[in-house]
Amino acid sequence: MMRFRTVLLLIIAVAGCTTMSPPERCTPNQPFPYPDGDPYPGTHAGPGNADWVDCETAPRYIQRWRTLEGLALFHPATLAPDGRTLYATTTNPDPDGCRLYAVAARTGRVRWCRVYPPGILDSAVEVDLDGHLYFTIPGAVVSLDARGRDRWRTALPARSGATTPVPLGLHFGPGGEAFTVTDQGVVFAIDRTSGKILDTLDIAATWDLEVPETALDPAALLAIFPSEIREDLELTFGAGDDGARQAGTTLGAGGAFVSNTITVSSRNDLFIVGGGPDEDHGAVVKLSFDPKAQKLQPGWLAPITGASSSSPAISIDGRFLIVGDGVSLASVLEPAAVTAHVVVIDVDACDANHDALAAANDCAPAQTWPLERGPATASLPLASDNTIYAWEAHFFDFETALDPGLIDLRAWTPDGPLWQARLPNDLTWSSVMTVTRNHLIGTASRGVLGNETLLGFALPETVESVLVVIDRATGSLVSSAPVIDGAVSTVVVGRDG
Numbered sequence: 001m002m003r004f005r006t007v008l009l010l011i012i013a014v015a016g017c018t019t020m021s022p023p024e025r026c027t028p029n030q031p032f033p034y035p036d037g038d039p040y041p042g043t044h045a046g047p048g049n050a051d052w053v054d055c056e057t058a059p060r061y062i063q064r065w066r067t068l069e070g071l072a073l074f075h076p077a078t079l080a081p082d083g084r085t086l087y088a089t090t091t092n093p094d095p096d097g098c099r100l101y102a103v104a105a106r107t108g109r110v111r112w113c114r115v116y117p118p119g120i121l122d123s124a125v126e127v128d129l130d131g132h133l134y135f136t137i138p139g140a141v142v143s144l145d146a147r148g149r150d151r152w153r154t155a156l157p158a159r160s161g162a163t164t165p166v167p168l169g170l171h172f173g174p175g176g177e178a179f180t181v182t183d184q185g186v187v188f189a190i191d192r193t194s195g196k197i198l199d200t201l202d203i204a205a206t207w208d209l210e211v212p213e214t215a216l217d218p219a220a221l222l223a224i225f226p227s228e229i230r231e232d233l234e235l236t237f238g239a240g241d242d243g244a245r246q247a248g249t250t251l252g253a254g255g256a257f258v259s260n261t262i263t264v265s266s267r268n269d270l271f272i273v274g275g276g277p278d279e280d281h282g283a284v285v286k287l288s289f290d291p292k293a294q295k296l297q298p299g300w301l302a303p304i305t306g307a308s309s310s311s312p313a314i315s316i317d318g319r320f321l322i323v324g325d326g327v328s329l330a331s332v333l334e335p336a337a338v339t340a341h342v343v344v345i346d347v348d349a350c351d352a353n354h355d356a357l358a359a360a361n362d363c364a365p366a367q368t369w370p371l372e373r374g375p376a377t378a379s380l381p382l383a384s385d386n387t388i389y390a391w392e393a394h395f396f397d398f399e400t401a402l403d404p405g406l407i408d409l410r411a412w413t414p415d416g417p418l419w420q421a422r423l424p425n426d427l428t429w430s431s432v433m434t435v436t437r438n439h440l441i442g443t444a445s446r447g448v449l450g451n452e453t454l455l456g457f458a459l460p461e462t463v464e465s466v467l468v469v470i471d472r473a474t475g476s477l478v479s480s481a482p483v484i485d486g487a488v489s490t491v492v493v494g495r496d497g
Contacts, residue, residue, distance in 0.1 A: 026055035033176040035081035035129045040492045043124035047171035047264035048314040051381035057436040060479035067108035075124035076490035083495030087125035112148045123169040136167035152195035169261045175291035201296040209275035260311035265318040302363035311379040321345040324376030340375040341368040381435045391429035421475025432490040440470040
């Protein structure tokens, strides 16, 4: 267990687990230019942000090793093509310390590390079939070889009169190009080999978008915290506006002009969530990339209520897009009182203008499913059969986990609810969810409440976290295993299962 003050540091290890009864090797097919057989070559397990790993996984795990203690990792560690190396972007309290690590997957030994600015936390490492690394830092996209040597660095120009743009990670398209979007609402298509910018599209100017009034200012959020917690957060993320933005985003302060990682479908469609048509709405926007002309082309806009803290997730066939809505200051202060949904968009219907909105460049959601305990705080995973999963959780609200009448996990098909479940032993879900053929895998936490409060929530004196394996068909707990420190990042499955 650990003191709650340390929980807010979100310190976790890049932890390797070994199965007690090993499953088959996990070597799923991956689309070009991702390395075939690599179960986790990029954030959210692939360009569609679906967190889907096409493998059978074991029913239980034990800890093998832990490493990078004292650092925090928010995006998942990703795997080299041979599965022997994990790449992690981390915090570092030393201003001159490493923030990109290559770690031996079998032992946890650090192979090499590189020094980058704290803004690398906005990106996981994306790996291609040649073993090259790609990630974003403020103002640039960077590529290295497998030994950590520079291949290229491409500077991303800011909008006129704006400060340095912050790109929010990247994904590859089916033609091999790299795509990223900045916090200023500019999408870049980049040649993976040379780093040359192929095309740009300013979604703010194209759709005349505004940041939703309900968007939460991270600096305003941090001002609410007691001084000792602010000191911890500054130690983890750094001081100043950049540190406040990264800390706020991690604590659920979504609704910036662009929120989260760009989504790329198998059809060369791109989806971004962020600013919307007016101050009350955010939006998902669709773009397409023409590989022959090497041009980005605008598609349609789908308004959502308020802002979002979830990256859009697209189904494998490219038809169904999933995103969460309802983020605002109220959703942090009183999440259960906020209307929030899982929003399902039928891409085919919107492309053909068969949705509920008359204008060809507007798109209406095909379905919305309500969430009981506040907005989704991360990408909502999708299985290959288009089953949607969500967890009901709020970062501070350990007290709600004690209410036996509330649901923790939900599953839907695009047509309707499938099942709902409650975690046992007062656990509440605390990580991004990985979906495999037979399981949902992540971490959950429980707290012993104390006398201190924050934002009206009773704070726990201590918190313990566990790795949880959930039956994907029923939502029932298959197993749990202790993990040390506050585990919030995605659980990554290796080639050895």
